[in-house]
Amino acid sequence: MAGKIILVTGGARSGKSAFAERLAAESGAAVGYIATAQIYDEEMRYRVKLHQQRRPENWQTFEAPFAAEQAIVEAAVSCKVLLFDCITLYLSNMLCAIPAEELTEEGAYGEMNVRIDRLLQAAQKAALHDVTTIFVTNEVGAGIVPENRLARFYRDVSGLANQKIAAAAEDVYAVLAGIPVNLKKINALLAQEGDR
Template sequence: MAGKIILVTGGARSGKSTFAEKLAARGKQSVGYIATAQVLDREMGYRVKLHQQRRPDNWQTYEAPFGADKAIAEAATGHKVLLFDCITLYLSNLLCLSPEAELTEEKAYAMLEEQVGKLLAAARQAALQGTTTIFVTNEVGAGIVPENKLARLYRDLSGLANQKLAAAADEVYAVMAGIPVNLKKLNALLEQEKDG
């Protein structure tokens, strides 16, 4: 049986990671956890610790702040479910590789196309092997317009990455206040009503 691609999105502290963890655990299958965070300060260290404490001991973690497509391919050989947490941290890692002065919009958009393309290709290959990949991401564009150019670029790239992943996903969930909504199912119902 083929696997799926699932996208879980939401704002900060919306409950999206907790929901994605429940999705990953529901089949009682082996889970590979693709961790994209880099612990560069105490705040991030605390956040990572919270995530680690929630994960079952039998989940295998793959540290992938870069080259996450390779981590997906590696993890898919031994697991039926992969949980990728998260896209926006991964994108931030990639953006920070280039000095801000050298980061043009053209380079950033090309990087986004390439990197999201690699992630989706790896997830599609995993699905052919029967592995489901659950991507977690953030909705970063729902608040105040950032005051600096890099932050605005990050916001825009995050939104585009989310759109590309959502278009390719079999299921898309938005989580708000801990409550998940299946967006693709809701969209299909609305389309039925419109056509009927």
């Protein structure tokens, strides 16, 4: 697998993480798993445990709830495929670290842009050394408008971050009911049909 950026997105329990893990494993390369989760309760502990049980023992894990661009740089030294799981948890960590009185549209969007830009810059530099970064994210904006301000910020910054990463990615997979669909490939085919 030549160095590139891949985005895997989908809803909760869509199979996106399992697909991204399969993609990484099938590369046959050394894999670095960049984990963004923080364990605050038993539910999250269980979710993390499920992910850990699925991962091969020879994968290196890099804990990165904050400043994950540093984890990408560090992991790229010894690994040829980096699996970043996940963008939306990473953004949640960021939003929860901002005091409520300082949480504004400008501040939240600005911070998201800075963090995603840093991740993309690190992944793009890694790609120059034949390292592929697979970002996993959630589609969180397909439901009703959330009733509280923080949830609306989370929905909005997640959607904007997903767009930004998708624009930089060579492949973008949407996973629905465990079935991955390469959106960039479909988009390119549709564009070719339109040119005829």
